[in-house]
Amino acid sequence: MNIDPKEIVGVPLGGIGTGKIEITPDGMFRHFTVNNNYVFPIDGMKGTFLSLTCKWNKETKTRILTSYPLFEIKEEGIFLNQDEILYKGLWPRCNVTYLPKDLPVNIKLTAFSPIMPKNLEMDCLPIIYFLFDIENTGEDQIDISLNFSWEDINGCWGSKVSWDSWVPATEPHFSDDRGIIRVNRLDNAIALSFHHRDNHPEVANFAWGDYTLAVRAEDGIDNYTYQYNPDNVEEVIKLLNKSGHLPDKIDNNTGEYAGIISSSFRLNPGEKKRIIYTLSWYTPDCWGFGDGSIRYGRLATPYDFAGKKIGHWYANLYNSSLDIVKSHIDRAEDYLGKVEGWQGRILDSTLPDWLKEMLINNNYILSATQYWAKDGRYSILESPNCPCIGTLDQRFYGSPATLIFVPSLEHRELMMYAEYSDKMYEITKQNRGQIYHDFGNNRIDAFNTYGYNWIDLNPKFVLLCWRNYLYTGNIDNLKDLYYKMKEAMEREIELDKDGDGLPEGYGNCNTYESRFYGADSYDGGLWLCALKVFPEIARLMDEESVAQKYEKLFEKASESFEKKLWSEEKGYYIKCTEKGSIDPNTQCRDDQLAGQWYSHFLYKGYLHPRERIEKVLSSMLKILKIDIPESEGKYIIKQEEFENETPVDWNWPGFSVAHFASEALYEGLSEDGLGAVEGIWELIFNHYKKAWDQPLSLSPYKKIRGDRYMNSGSIWHLLWAIQGFWIDIRNGKMRFSPNIPEEWKTNFISPIVTGDLWGNLKWIERKEDSSVYISCNITLDRDFSLNSLILKGIKGYTLSDFQFKGYEINSVEAKNNKQDYYEVIFDFKEKLDLLSRKTLTVNYRLDKV
Numbered sequence: 001m002n003i004d005p006k007e008i009v010g011v012p013l014g015g016i017g018t019g020k021i022e023i024t025p026d027g028m029f030r031h032f033t034v035n036n037n038y039v040f041p042i043d044g045m046k047g048t049f050l051s052l053t054c055k056w057n058k059e060t061k062t063r064i065l066t067s068y069p070l071f072e073i074k075e076e077g078i079f080l081n082q083d084e085i086l087y088k089g090l091w092p093r094c095n096v097t098y099l100p101k102d103l104p105v106n107i108k109l110t111a112f113s114p115i116m117p118k119n120l121e122m123d124c125l126p127i128i129y130f131l132f133d134i135e136n137t138g139e140d141q142i143d144i145s146l147n148f149s150w151e152d153i154n155g156c157w158g159s160k161v162s163w164d165s166w167v168p169a170t171e172p173h174f175s176d177d178r179g180i181i182r183v184n185r186l187d188n189a190i191a192l193s194f195h196h197r198d199n200h201p202e203v204a205n206f207a208w209g210d211y212t213l214a215v216r217a218e219d220g221i222d223n224y225t226y227q228y229n230p231d232n233v234e235e236v237i238k239l240l241n242k243s244g245h246l247p248d249k250i251d252n253n254t255g256e257y258a259g260i261i262s263s264s265f266r267l268n269p270g271e272k273k274r275i276i277y278t279l280s281w282y283t284p285d286c287w288g289f290g291d292g293s294i295r296y297g298r299l300a301t302p303y304d305f306a307g308k309k310i311g312h313w314y315a316n317l318y319n320s321s322l323d324i325v326k327s328h329i330d331r332a333e334d335y336l337g338k339v340e341g342w343q344g345r346i347l348d349s350t351l352p353d354w355l356k357e358m359l360i361n362n363n364y365i366l367s368a369t370q371y372w373a374k375d376g377r378y379s380i381l382e383s384p385n386c387p388c389i390g391t392l393d394q395r396f397y398g399s400p401a402t403l404i405f406v407p408s409l410e411h412r413e414l415m416m417y418a419e420y421s422d423k424m425y426e427i428t429k430q431n432r433g434q435i436y437h438d439f440g441n442n443r444i445d446a447f448n449t450y451g452y453n454w455i456d457l458n459p460k461f462v463l464l465c466w467r468n469y470l471y472t473g474n475i476d477n478l479k480d481l482y483y484k485m486k487e488a489m490e491r492e493i494e495l496d497k498d499g500d501g502l503p504e505g506y507g508n509c510n511t512y513e514s515r516f517y518g519a520d521s522y523d524g525g526l527w528l529c530a531l532k533v534f535p536e537i538a539r540l541m542d543e544e545s546v547a548q549k550y551e552k553l554f555e556k557a558s559e560s561f562e563k564k565l566w567s568e569e570k571g572y573y574i575k576c577t578e579k580g581s582i583d584p585n586t587q588c589r590d591d592q593l594a595g596q597w598y599s600h601f602l603y604k605g606y607l608h609p610r611e612r613i614e615k616v617l618s619s620m621l622k623i624l625k626i627d628i629p630e631s632e633g634k635y636i637i638k639q640e641e642f643e644n645e646t647p648v649d650w651n652w653p654g655f656s657v658a659h660f661a662s663e664a665l666y667e668g669l670s671e672d673g674l675g676a677v678e679g680i681w682e683l684i685f686n687h688y689k690k691a692w693d694q695p696l697s698l699s700p701y702k703k704i705r706g707d708r709y710m711n712s713g714s715i716w717h718l719l720w721a722i723q724g725f726w727i728d729i730r731n732g733k734m735r736f737s738p739n740i741p742e743e744w745k746t747n748f749i750s751p752i753v754t755g756d757l758w759g760n761l762k763w764i765e766r767k768e769d770s771s772v773y774i775s776c777n778i779t780l781d782r783d784f785s786l787n788s789l790i791l792k793g794i795k796g797y798t799l800s801d802f803q804f805k806g807y808e809i810n811s812v813e814a815k816n817n818k819q820d821y822y823e824v825i826f827d828f829k830e831k832l833d834l835l836s837r838k839t840l841t842v843n844y845r846l847d848k849v
Contacts, residue, residue, distance in 0.1 A: 003068070005030060005043040009693040011089040012364050013113045016406060017313060017372025018126035019283070022692065023094055023111050025087035027066035027080065034126065035157055036206040036287040038369065039384045039442060040170055042158040046071045047151025047230030047258030051237075052134075054103045055143040055244035062240045063100045065107070073234050077102070089691065090357070091364040093339055104138025105267075107146075114328075114335035115366060116342055117405050117758065122335065124314045124372065127324055129332045130277040136267035143266050145245040148277050150213045151230050151258040154178035154196035157207055160385065175207075179257040181250050183225050184322060189214045189329050190223045192250075192259045193322045206302055209283030212321035215261050216276040216329055224248050224262040229255045236260070276332050280321040286310040286373075287442060304445045311374030345751040345758060350744065351719075352674075354681045357691075359719060362712040363401045364692045369708055371444060377416060378409040379444055383696065385707045388438035392417060393451075393511035394711045396460040397654045401713030403471060407755035411477045414465060416444070418484035424449065433487025435461040455495050455503035455523045456510040458488040459530035463598055466533050470602070472755040473729030475540075482541050489534055489550065492527060500564070501557030503527060507580060515644075517580030521565045521573040525595025525607065528557055532604045558607065565592075566612060572619040573612075575640070583642040588623045590637050590651065590660045592616060597663035601717065603726040603735060605820030617664055621672060624660075628679055628687075628700045636679040636698065637661075650699035653680045654711025662721035665739040670722075674741070677718055716753065724792065729756050732787035732831060736776060737823055738763050757782050765792075770848040772797060779839045786832040786840075793822035794846055802844035807832060 009031070010024035019034035029049065032042035050065040064070065067082040086097040093112030100107075110131040114122040136142050155175025180195040191214035215223055226246040228236055239246055245264040263275050285302045286309070304310055318324045328335075346359050369381035371389060380402070382391035390413065395402075402410040417435055425432045427447065435457040440446025451457055462485045469478040495503040502524045505516035510523055531554035535547035565573045573592040579585040593616055596607050606613070620637060626649055628634045637660045639651045657677055664673035683698055685691045696706025719725075724737030740748055745765040752759035759780035766773050776791055793799070799816055802824075811829035816822075824844065834840055 005068075008068075009690060010087075011091050011094040011111075011361075011692055012367040013092060013094075013111060013128045014367045015113055015125040015127065015314070016115065016123045016366050016409075017370040017378070018124065019281070020367045021128065021279075023096065025085065025089075025689075026068045026082060027085050027096065027098070028068045028070070032153060032158070033368075034211075034281045035153060035209070035283050036285065037157040038287065038381055039387050040157040040160055040172075041384070042153060042156060042172070044068075044070065045151040045153060045156075045230070046233065047149055047228075049149050050109075051147045051149070051240070052098075052100070052103065052105070052107060053145040053147065053240040053244055054105060056104065056138065057140045060241050060244055061103060062237050063103060065098050071230075071233050073237065075234075075237060078237065090343060090360045091692065092367055093336070104136060104140070104142060105144065106135045106137055108133040110336065112336055112339055113367060114331075114339060115405065116338050118407065119338075120406065120408065122338075123366075123406060124317070125280075125324060125328065126282065126312075126314055126321070127278060127280045127328060129335065130279070131332060131336065132275045132277070133272060134267065134275070135272045136269055139269050141266060141268055143244050143264065145240060145262050145264045146275055147240065147246065147260050147262045148213060148215070149236075149258055149260045150192070150194065150211065150279065152178040152181070152194040152196075152211065153207075154194065154209065154211075155207050179255070180252055181227050181256075181259045183250055184212075184214075186214075186217075186326060189216050189325070190225065190261065191215075191322060191325055192225055192261060193320070194259065205285045206287040207283070208285070209281060210321050211279070211281045212325045213259065213261055214278050214280075214325045214329055215263055216278075216332070218273075218275065220273070221263050221265045221275065224260075224264065225250055226260045226262060227251060227253075227256045228258055228260070229253075230258040231255075276329070278325050278329050278332070280324040282315075282318065282321040282324065284311050284315040284374075286312075286371075304443075309374070310377075310444065313372040313374060313376065315374055342758070345753075345760065348749070349751055350747060350749045351722075352678070354678055354685070355674075355715075355718070357685065358677075358681055358715045361691050362694070362715040363405065365398065365708065365710055365712060366401060366405055368692070369710060372409065373444065376412060377444055378406075378412045379416065379439060380413075380710050381442075382438070383707050383709050387442040389440055389442065389444050390417070390438040391710065392435060392437065392457055392460060393454070394654075394709070396464060397658055397717075398709075398711040398713040399464065400716035403468060403755040404716065404753055407468070407472050407474075410755070411468060411472075411474070414461070414468070414481060417461060418481055421484060421487070424452075431491065433484070433489075433491035434458065435484075435488055435491075453495060453506075454510055455492070455505055456526055458492040458495075459523075459526040461485070461488050462530045462534060462537075463526070463602070466537060466602065468755065469730070470726075470728050475730055478537070479541070482537070485534070485537065486546070489530065492530075493553075500560040501553055502560050502564070505576065515581040515583060516576050517585065518576050518578030519560070519564055520576035521561075521592035522575075522589070522594050524557070524561050524565065525593065526598065527595070528554065528561060528607045529595040529599045529602070529604070531557055532599055532607065533602060562608065562612075570619065571615040573616060582644040583640075587641040588619055589640045590620060590624055590656060591639070593663045594659050597658055597666065597717075600663070600666040601720060601726070613667060617667060617669060617672070620660060626700065628682060631679070631682050634679040634682045635675060636683070636700070637676045649701050650697050651680075652696055652711070653684065653694065653698045654696075654709060654714045656680065657714045658717050662717045665718070665721040666724070668739060670739050670741050673718075673721070673739075677715075719750065719753065723750055723752075723761060725752070726790075727754055729754065729784075732785045733790070734778075734786060734788075735790035735823075736761060736763070736778075737790070737792035737821065738765075752778070752780065757784060771800070772846040774844055774846070776842045776844075777839050778834070778842075779837060780834055782836050784834045786834055787828055789826045789828075789842065790817075791824045791826070791842065791844070793817065793824050795822045796849055797822075797846035798849050799824050800845045800847040802826070802842065805841035805843070806839050807834070
């Protein structure tokens with residue numbers, strides 16, 4: 001009982017913006033946030049658990065399917081040992097195998113929520129499916145009772161997750177105004193719905209609603225419903241051990257907050273049976289206290305400033321949790337197949353297992369920390385213990401997850417930033433065009449000037465808008481945002497105080513919130529990338545003069561960047577030009593090539609001289625590499641040398657994946673880039689066991705900092721860098737230039753992932769004498785009109801021969817490109833219409849010059 005339950009994490013299950021429940025590796029239900037209590041999770045309810053009763057050969061025995069001693073009970077051996085539980089989590093599903101040594105059964109549980117790319121109808125569902133596959137492994141016939149107990153949590157919330165004072169301390173609250181249970185006998189299921197009493201206090205409407213636990217009706221299974229006081233679990237166990245199952249009893253007596261659905265059936269030796277449960281919830285009000293008026297400022301309330309309830313998107317579609325169950329209980333296997341389908345694209349690849357795991361699990365924030373309001377507004381919580389809604393400087397890294405799974409909501413949030421900027425200018429008459437840090441603390445419409453002069457927010461906003469256009473092909477969305485992109489660029493020019501083309505910092509001026517003074521390599525690099533991109537955007541909007549303006553400004557800013565920030569002696573770009581804090585402003589940091597990383601990602605070429613980039617990466621590896629003890633050579637790249645006067649031994653993993661690892665891959669340092677991320681995986685997934693609670697700050701030596709941070713979705717950037725992938729969906733352009741280790745080249749298979757389409761890439765590369773033979777095989781999940789295909793070239797080699805297979809190609813122009821990248825470009829005179837699931841193969845030969 002000495003284990004802190006907050007430290008035990010599992011796959012968060014629940015829809016996008018609905019709250020979640022975690023099933024943890026000890027078999028427990030933990031960290032409930034389905035009551036809109038994102039920052040005050042319920043760590044567990046003693047009336048919520050699974051149990052199994054077996055009656056065979058004149059013996060009856062019950063086991064609680066968790067190793068955690070959830071409650072005190074006289075009977076010994078009632079809880080499982082941890083070695084009797086096998087757990088594998090791949091968000092949004094987890095597989096739990098229970099192997100009770102004293103029962104002749106195996107129980108396999110697949111629990112999941114139906115989240116899949118670009119399926120908003122499913123993604124919004126506040127529902128969890130539980131598929132139990134139970135097998136008789138003994139030699140005798142067994143009577144089995146599978147018991148699912150749920151304790152009503154109406155009016156309940158837990159205690160804060162903590163590392164700072166953003167969220168006030170609170171004690172868990174468990175209401176007495178709950179425990180009204182109704183039995184619903186449906187055509188295809190039996191359901192218990194849990195309701196509050198009529199006299200519940202109005203002060204906390206966010207925590208009130210209804211919940212439904214249901215089991216699908218099956219031939220050969222008898223289902224019973226039973227209500228009890230969770231303080232008297234021992235009486236329930238006695239009943240089970242006496243008769244092998246529970247009687248029907250729903251009395252709604254005071255204090256009987258918990259209900260059980262018990263499924264009883266008989267299994268012959270070797271026989272298996274599947275039982276399907278669902279759990280749904282309907283808690284339609286957002287978290288907070290108050291009426292939404294201006295006096296509450298950044299405080300969370302259930303209302304916006306217009307006095308309108310913020311609510312949940314799912315409340316537009318359903319009226320109760322029972323309504324949700326009725327509509328979806330029969331779809332369990334169908335939905336599971338679709339979840340396994342998108343996961344299979346990753347699992348069937350030849351990527352290393354640790355990366356497959358990260359590409360799937362790092363999207364867990366979609367279940368853990370999302371807001372999706374009833375009127376369609378959408379945003380992401382930075383972290384439950386730093387509950388800023390939106391936090392654009394962090395979403396810059398984590399939002400590939402939203403782009404891939406919910407691209408329309410990704411656009412909605414960027415529009416909210418544009419609208420918020422307009423609102424702030426209207427109120428303050430200052431800082432026109434400024435993109436702000438967030439929408440408020442646990443609310444989406446606070447009067448919030450934080451970040452009013454941060455120098456990283458405006459370039460990040462512009463770059464995200466362009467990324468979304470390229471990866472979705474939606475020109476209308478880009479047009480909607482263009483006015484604010486222009487204003488943000490103009491606002492950034494205002495933040496250049498000395499006219500050198502680079503914005504200047506003043507301490508708290510960017511995502512790090514301290515210790516940046518003058519021009520700096522992190523913000524300056526991002527600004528250079530925005531300047532490189534924006535002329536193309538302006539020309540797309542028929543504004544040639546604007547394009548030329550920013551092309552000239554890029555030249556000026558680039559010259560200043562190289563002159564002021566490059567240190568030939570040190571072999572890297574220094575942190576910043578002015579010393580305003582104790583730590584050295586000339587130190588080496590992992591983010592000095594952030595702009596270059598993003599420029600490669602957007603296929604905009606080099607911002608800095610290549611020879612300097614090579615020196616920077618070499619310096620980072622010498623200065624910032626930190627070994628992980630007892631890990632067989634694994635390492636991470638720390639964020640900087642010093643924080644004030646203290647040597648640093650940590651990084652921000654969501655940033656490091658991008659700043660160092662992805663950039664190293666783009667420059668051909670595949671082993672170094674992959675190694676740096678494998679070290680992050682080793683610490684988060686194995687050492688700290690925080691796969692679904694990833695931190696802001698990560699160290700091999702000290703406690704991690706931050707809870708369920710929003711930037712873990714940056715892992716997709718590693719995949720795109722490995723593939724050398726870029727796409728312009730609207731214009732039918734696609735690029736692959738894999739940056740992979742030698743041993744991968746014999747057969748490299750990886751998923752193609754964008755905000756519009758998915759697919760599969762198979763790449764084979766072999767060197768023979770003075771030639772390199774490459775085979776590129778592309779399969780997409782939808783039709784796509786291809787105008788230009790850009791593939792890998794090699795320095796010192798030229799294209800000598802090529803052949804297309806799978807399609808009839810009438811006319812194609814092939815050429816070598818040696819400007820920014822070594823590559824081969826195939827331009828189709830007539831667009832090549834790729835068909836869904838029909839593979840295009842390109843075989844070509846490069847000969848040494």
